[in-house]
Amino acid sequence: MIAPLHPDDRLQAPAPARTLLTLDGLPGGRVAALVVGEITDTTAPPLRRSLLAALGSSTGGLDLDLSAVAFCDIAGLHLLLNLHARALEKGRTLRVTAASPLVRQLLEATACWTRLAADPASAAPSLLLTTELRRVLVRPGGAAPALRGAGGSLQVRIEGATATVTWPAVPSGTPADGTGRRLARAAVASALHRAGLRTVRHRSAAAAQARTALPGPQTARRGSG
Numbered sequence: 620m621i622a623p624l625h626p627d628d629r630l631q632a633p634a635p636a637r638t639l640l641t642l643d644g645l646p647g648g649r650v651a652a653l654v655v656g657e658i659t660d661t662t663a664p665p666l667r668r669s670l671l672a673a674l675g676s677s678t679g680g681l682d683l684d685l686s687a688v689a690f691c692d693i694a695g696l697h698l699l700l701n702l703h704a705r706a707l708e709k710g711r712t713l714r715v716t717a718a719s720p721l722v723r724q725l726l727e728a729t730a731c732w733t734r735l736a737a738d739p740a741s742a743a744p745s746l747l748l749t750t751e752l753r754r755v756l757v758r759p760g761g762a763a764p765a766l767r768g769a770g771g772s773l774q775v776r777i778e779g780a781t782a783t784v785t786w787p788a789v790p791s792g793t794p795a796d797g798t799g800r801r802l803a804r805a806a807v808a809s810a811l812h813r814a815g816l817r818t819v820r821h822r823s824a825a826a827a828q829a830r831t832a833l834p835g836p837q838t839a840r841r842g843s844g
């Protein structure tokens with residue numbers, strides 16, 4: 620007789636690949652992105668859109684931290700090569716600053732590692748930040764509770780020694796809401812302080828969008844006439 624599966628032994632649905640974090644304002648006009656999950660032919664298209672947006676917001680190029688990617692097949696390889704080509708078209712570069720053993724094995728087996736891997740010295744600023752933040756944002760199986768179900772990525776803008784952290788919207792009543800979010804903010808602030816940032820400011824995506832939508836002085840004057 621076959622014993623029933625223990626709940627912990629059951630196969631879990633693969634965690635879709637997503638951009639968990641983007642960092643901009645890095646030296647050289649670069650943007651860094653932390654990717655988590657599994658990159659397959661079904662999860663690659665939405666990931667591609669978010670990474671293209673990150674690449675487009677940079678002036679120097681995109682740094683990818685792929686150390687939290689649990690699985691990557693040929694679709695992931697095609698995605699990276701496509702992003703690399705798009706970056707060159709725009710006069711920018713794509714660099715892989717960190718990779719999980721599986722991702723590195725795939726890139727080395729296809730002779731792509733030397734083309735995509737970043738020089739450790741030049742990539743040090745972005746890798747320091749993504750490494751510190753990865754420790755508090757990534758858990759086994761994907762994102763930390765404070766970002767599960769979030770409608771977007773955590774965005775960090777670096778300006779000198781100040782970091783502005785924009786938190787994505789999350790469903791109310793989830794572990795990411797209330798106390799969970801407050802604890803996550805403290806953990807993120809601590810990680811940024813360890814990376815050398817003296818001031819850390821937090822805001823929600825909804826508040827940032829509302830501020831962007833406010834009419835400027837000229838618009839307000841036209842509307843009052």
